[in-house]
Structures are given as C-alpha cells and as structure tokens.
Amino acid sequence: xxxxxxxxxxxxxxxxxxxxxxxxxxxxxxxxxxxxxxxxxxxxxxxxxxxxxxxxxxxxxxxxxxxxxxxxxxxxxxxxxxxxxxxxxxxxxxxxxxxxxxxxxxxxxxx
Amino acid sequence: xxxxxxxxxxxxxxxxxxxxxxxxxxxxxxxxxxxxxxxxxxxxxxxxxxxxxxxxxxxxxxxxxxxxxxxxxxxxxxxxxxxxxxxxxxxxxxxxxxxxxxxxxxxxxxxxxxxxxxxxxxxxxxxxxxxxxxxxxxxxxxxxxxxxxxxxxxxxxxxxxxxxxxxxxxxxxxxxxxxxxxxxxxxxxxxxxxxxxxxxxxxxxxxxxxxxxxxxxxxxxxxxxxxxxxxxxxxxxxxxxxxxxxxxxxxxxxxxxxxxxxxxxxxxxxxxxxxxxxxxxxxxxxxxxxxxxxxxxxxxxxxxxxxxxxxxxxxxxxxxxxxxxxxxxxxxxxxxxxxxxxxxxxxxxxxxxxxxxxxxxxxxxxxxxxxxxxxxxxxxxxxxxxxxxxxxxxxxxxxxxxxxxxxxxxxxxxxxxxxxxxxxxx
Ligand code: FES
Ligand SMILES: [Fe+2]
Numbered sequence: 275x276x277x278x279x280x281x282x283x284x285x286x287x288x289x290x291x292x293x294x295x296x297x298x299x300x301x302x303x304x305x306x307x308x309x310x311x312x313x314x315x316x317x318x319x320x321x322x323x324x325x326x327x328x329x330x331x332x333x334x335x336x337x338x339x340x341x342x343x344x345x346x347x348x349x350x351x352x353x354x355x356x357x358x359x360x361x362x363x364x365x366x367x368x369x370x371x372x373x374x375x376x377x378x379x380x381x382x383x384x385x
Numbered sequence: 386x387x388x389x390x391x392x393x394x395x396x397x398x399x400x401x402x403x404x405x406x407x408x409x410x411x412x413x414x415x416x417x418x419x420x421x422x423x424x425x426x427x428x429x430x431x432x433x434x435x436x437x438x439x440x441x442x443x444x445x446x447x448x449x450x451x452x453x454x455x456x457x458x459x460x461x462x463x464x465x466x467x468x469x470x471x472x473x474x475x476x477x478x479x480x481x482x483x484x485x486x487x488x489x490x491x492x493x494x495x496x497x498x499x500x501x502x503x504x505x506x507x508x509x510x511x512x513x514x515x516x517x518x519x520x521x522x523x524x525x526x527x528x529x530x531x532x533x534x535x536x537x538x539x540x541x542x543x544x545x546x547x548x549x550x551x552x553x554x555x556x557x558x559x560x561x562x563x564x565x566x567x568x569x570x571x572x573x574x575x576x577x578x579x580x581x582x583x584x585x586x587x588x589x590x591x592x593x594x595x596x597x598x599x600x601x602x603x604x605x606x607x608x609x610x611x612x613x614x615x616x617x618x619x620x621x622x623x624x625x626x627x628x629x630x631x632x633x634x635x636x637x638x639x640x641x642x643x644x645x646x647x648x649x650x651x652x653x654x655x656x657x658x659x660x661x662x663x664x665x666x667x668x669x670x671x672x673x674x675x676x677x678x679x680x681x682x683x684x685x686x687x688x689x690x691x692x693x694x695x696x697x698x699x700x701x702x703x704x705x706x707x708x709x710x711x712x713x714x715x716x717x718x719x720x721x722x723x724x725x726x727x728x729x730x731x732x733x734x735x736x737x738x739x740x741x742x743x744x745x746x747x748x749x750x751x752x753x754x755x756x757x758x759x760x761x762x763x764x765x766x767x768x769x770x771x772x773x774x775x776x777x778x779x780x781x782x783x784x785x786x787x788x789x790x791x792x793x794x795x796x797x798x799x800x801x802x803x804x805x806x807x808x809x810x811x
Contacts, residue, residue: 299749325660332739340739348739352746358657359754363611369754370610375761377729377753381582383742 280350281343283331287324287350290317294353295346299379302356307367314357314367321354338385345385389626396782397630404632404788408777413791414590415771419798420722426801427700427794428454432540432547432554432561434702434716435461439544439578440494441469445511448494449474449484453726454719455550459537460484460500464511471539471548472513476502477532483509500534509534543570545704565633566698568682569706576674577711577732581749583756584728589763591701591717591725592790597759598715599697599786601625601641607758611665611751616653629686630785635699635793637786640684643692644708661747665755666692667709668744672734676710697786699793710734713752723767729756 279291293309294317296302306314321328332348335341340348360367392400399406413419435450447462458474460483476483481504486493499516500509508517513534521527538549540558547558559567587594597603602625609617629640644666646658655664662669683706684691696704703715716728731749736742780788 303753322656322660329740329743337736337738337742348742351739351743355657355661355743355747355750358655359750362613362655362657363754369757372757372761373764375585375587375757375764377583377585377727377756377760379581379583379749379753381580382749383579383581383735383745385742 279343279346281331281347284324284328284347287320290320291346291350293317295349296353297345297349299352299356299382302353305353306356306360309357309367311360311365311367314360318354318357318361321350325351325354340385348385387626388623389628391782397627397785398782398788400630401632401785401789404785404792408779409788409791410777411593411770411791412776413794413798414592415722415767415773417722420590420719422798422801423719423794424454424456426798428452428719429550430555430797430801431700432549432558433700434545434547434698434714435459435471436546437544437574438469438541438546439575439580441546443496445496445498446494447484447497447511449492450548451490451492452550452718457550458482459548461539461546461548462511465498466512468512469539469541469546470512471537472534473537475535476504476507477515477534478502478505478507478518483534542567543572544574562698563634563636565631565638565682565685566636566696568685569680569696569704570682571680572683572706572712573674573676574712574732577734579733579735579745581731581745581752582728583730583753584726585760586720587725587727587760587763588723589725589760589767590723591719592794593763593766594717594725594727594760595697595701595703595715595790596784596787597763598703599637599639599695599790600784601627601639602781602783603759607762608755611754611758613653613655625783627783628688628691631685632786632789635797637697637789638685638694639786640686640688640694641692642688642690645690645692657747661743663744663747663751665748665751667707667711667748668733668741669709670741670744671710672741673737674710674734697790711748723771727756727760 279295280287328347328351332344335344364370394400398404440448441463444463444465444467447460449458449460451458459471460474461471463469474483481502482489483500483502506519510516513536515529515532538554540547542558604625605621609621627639627641631638646654646664647669651659658664691708694706701717706712711733713731718726733745
C-alpha cells in the first residue's frame with residue numbers, strides 16, 4: 275500500500291481516500307457526476323457505518339487546526355453527504371431533470 | 386378543506402383585495418421591451434442589496450458588484466474613515482473599468498489604500514476624490530476636483546449593504562424597506578458569519594425564479610423524490626398551506642411550518658438526515674447563541690409550529706430565516722428577458738466542531754439539490770411561456786405572493802412610463 279492518507283484507525287477506508295478526499299464542494303459534486311451508482315454504493319456502504327466515529331475522531335482535535343490526515347477524513351465525510359443524495363433519494367448520480375443547470379459554490383468555509 | 390386558518394375574508398388573496406383573483410398574464414416575463422422598461426423603472430430606482438458588512442471587514446476593504454441589469458458595475462468600499470460607500474466602477478479619464486482582476490466582467494474583492502486605474506495610472510482615494518494624474522500638465526484647463534468617482538447612493542440596514550442608482554432616490558433605505566421588513570432588525574445576522582455562496586445562470590426571467598421560491602404549492606410535488614417513500618406520497622396528497630402571508634408596500638412575506646426532524650421517527654427520515662442531524666431546514670441542533678428573544682418582525686404572526694419566514698424584499702432580494710437559527714438570502718440579477726444570475730447564500734453561526742460543520746454541509750448540499758430541481762424547471766416554463774399559446778394563468782391562494790410581485794413590477798413600470806410621457810409633453 276502507498277502512503278496512508280487517513281488516520282490509522284480508518285485505514286480500512288484508504289481504498290476510497292484517493293477518490294473522495296476532496297476539499298471543495300465543486301470537486302465532490304463533479305466526482306459524484308463522474309461516478310457510477312455501483313462505485314458510490316460501495317463507498318456509502320463502507321463509510322456510512324463509520325461516519326459517527328469519524329466525526330468523533332475529528333473532534334478530538336481543535337476544529338480550526340486539524341492535521342492534514344484528519345482534515346482529509348472530514349472531507350471524506352463531506353463526500354459521504356454528497357453521495358447520500360444519489361443513494362438515498364435519486365437512484366442515479368445526477369438530480370433528476372436537472373439537465374445542464376448548475377450552481378457553483380464560490381465561497382465555502384474550511385476546513 | 387384548508388387545514389390552517391385563513392383571514393376573515395375567506396382567503397389570503399381576498400384579504401388584499403387590490404390583488405384581484407383573476408388569471409395573470411406572464412407577458413412581463415417574456416417581453417424584451419418590458420425588460421428594457423424594468424431596467425429603468427425598477428432596477429435603476431430601487432434599493433438593491435449588494436452584500437453584507439462582513440464582506441468589508443477593515444478600512445480599505447472593497448468588493449465589486451456587476452449590475453448587468455443597469456449596465457454598470459459598482460465598487461463598494463469601506464473608506465479610511467470606516468464609512469461604507471459605493472462608486473460607479475469607472476475611471477474618469479477614458480472610462481476604463483477601475484477595479485477588476487484578470488477578467489473584466491468578473492467580480493473581485495480585496496483591500497487597498499487607494500484605487501489606481503490599470504490603464505494610465507490615475508489614482509483615487511477610497512472616498513472618491515481624484516488624487517493623482519499621470520503627466521497632469523499635459524491636460525487642458527484641468528482641475529482634479531472635477532474628476533472624482535461618480536458616487537452611488539449607499540446605505541446599510543441590519544448589516545445589509547444596499548445601493549440605489551437613482552441620482553435622488555425617492556425614499557431613504559429605511560422608508561423603502563418599510564415596517565414589515567425593518568421589524569426584523571435585531572435578529573443576530575451579525576453572528577451568522579459562516580457563508581456558503583452559490584451562483585448559477587438560469588434560463589428564465591428573474592421573476593419566474595422569485596415565483597418558484599415564493600410559493601411552496603410546488604414543494605410536495607416537484608421535490609417529492611427528495612423525501613423517503615414513507616412520507617413522499619402522503620405529503621403530496623396533503624399539499625401545502627402557508628401559515629401566514631403578509632404584504633407591505635412592494636415587499637411580501639410567507640411563514641411556513643416544517644422541519645422538526647429531531648421530533649420525527651426514523652422511518653420518516655433519510656439515513657443521512659439522521660446521521661448528520663441536519664437537512665433542508667438546517668441543523669437540528671441550534672447554535673450556541675440567544676435564539677429565544679427574536680425581534681417582533683420574525684415569525685410576526687406568532688404561528689406554531691414555526692418553520693421559516695421568507696421575506697421577499699423588492700425587487701430581487703429574499704431573506705429566509707429558519708427556526709433553527711440560521712438564514713439564507715437569494716438574489717436574482719436579470720441579464721435579459723429570459724436569463725438571470727441566481728445567487729443563494731447560506732449563513733450559519735461559525736461551527737465550533739467538525740460535527741457542527743458536517744450539519745452545515747448537509748444543509749448546504751440539500752439546498753443545492755432542491756435549488757437545481759427548481760431552477761431547471763424554470764427553463765421549461767420560460768420556453769413555453771414564450772410560445773404565447775396561453776395568455777393568462779390562474780394563480781391560487783397559496784400563490785398570492787407571485788400575484789403581488791407581478792402586480793408591483795407592473796405598477797412601477799406604469800409609473801415610469803407616465804413620467805416619461807409627462808416629461809415629453811413638457
Ligand atoms: S482610463 Fe483610467 S487612467 Fe486612463
Ligand atoms: Fe422548490
């Protein structure tokens with residue numbers, strides 16, 4: 275295995291890290307549109323049971339000063355939020371009938 | 386049968402008899418001629434919200450705002466005395482755009498001590514005076530005092546920065562906003578400084594998107610698939626009723642129920658709503674500020690269970706206050722009769738933990754899922770309105786605010802046309 279992106283406690287999620295540890299909403303939305311339902315289902319099934327543990331782990335650090343691997347774990351949680359809509363509501367990657375409509379998130383908070 | 390009480394007249398619309406109840410023309414949303422009139426009659430005469438004071442944190446902070454509808458750009462700045470001002474973003478020498486970065490038509494922001502034109506280097510102090518002219522002695526009969534920046538009327542209410550492009554606005558900002566809107570003053574907008582700012586170009590007239598967000602009659606239908614299968618169909622069968630509608634001058638308000646996810650059984654919620662403790666109505670857990678003493682203008686009818694107030698501030702600005710202690714704004718910036726730029730901004734008390742931040746993320750992502758459903762539908766509406774196959778459309782009592790918007794815009798345009806005729810006959 276190459277260099278770990280996530281804290282050791284979450285090493286089982288490493289296979290998803292290079293795809294889904296994305297710092298901006300724009301990247302997460304694009305990754306969702308570029309993914310198959312099967313890929314997102316795999317990520318969702320692995321990550322959803324660990325979400326609470328991941329957030330709790332992040333909150334053992336100062337929120338405004340997260341180490342890089344912890345920030346990446348938090349980004350993975352954001353990505354889980356993003357894929358929850360295709361998985362839980364739409365049964366497809368894009369919003370039904372949304373066509374070419376877009377909304378860009380030009381300002382978003384860190385981390 | 387209505388499940389919630391209506392005014393004694395029998396309907397919200399009859400409570401405001403000047404609105405009438407007849408079918409409404411949407412010619413005002415497809416006619417390029419009407420749009421040209423709206424530029425002058427509405428957008429060059431109204432107080433327009435261009436942002437918040439938090440975007441100007443220090444003396445010297447500035448941002449630019451493109452106002453395509455008025456064919457101008459303004460630069461809004463906190464000057465060296467701390468006063469917030471606006472100027473037309475044009476250099477007095479040969480008309481170059483004064484403040485921009487890389488892309489002339491894109492907005493920018495920053496901090497500076499003075500403005501310097503990129504073209505020939507003229508300099509202006511932030512209050513607008515011209516202070517430096519390259520090779521000044523080459524000019525003829527020249528006095529720098531004659532070439533300051535062109536000011537734009539600018540005022541601040543509750544931390545919201547407004548401009549008015551009229552030389553002499555007919556009303557002060559406070560009078561323009563009127564009692565219904567200003568009664569919100571004191572809401573802790575200033576503590577809700579974490580910002581998610583979305584923008585998209587929409588293929589419809591600006592008023593169609595305002596209509597789409599000022600009636601919730603569509604919500605249980607258009608958005609049904611966002612709900613778990615356990616409540617989607619029943620909520621569609623139940624439909625939507627506003628708890629309170631109010632009209633004050635050109636402005637309007639709807640109050641609704643909703644939210645309360647923390648009181649719902651799991652089977653009525655999506656797994657991510659439970660996991661994040663958040664959803665469309667925002668984080669379930671309120672932020673750590675005083676939310677028990679709201680100004681009277683918030684939830685003005687004191688309805689329970691209160692979900693949200695949507696204040697539609699004429700012409701193109703919406704402030705939406707949610708029961709859980711956050712707010713969002715909408716801006717609709719027309720670019721043509723059949724296009725506009727939509728901006729949606731969510732504001733939260735800055736999170737103190739990753740858990741709070743995840744709840745904000747869920748609210749923001751949910752907002753976008755809904756807004757994209759809404760916005761793409763508008764293009765479908767616009768394209769068929771333009772067929773002019775149908776000339777008038779029935780609006781129900783839950784669509785009272787749509788009726789009011791189109792009526793007010795029509796009145797402002799008519800008043801402008803009357804003035805033009807009077808001018809011409811002089
Ligand atoms: S146009 Fe600005 S200095 Fe010439
Ligand atoms: Fe909607």
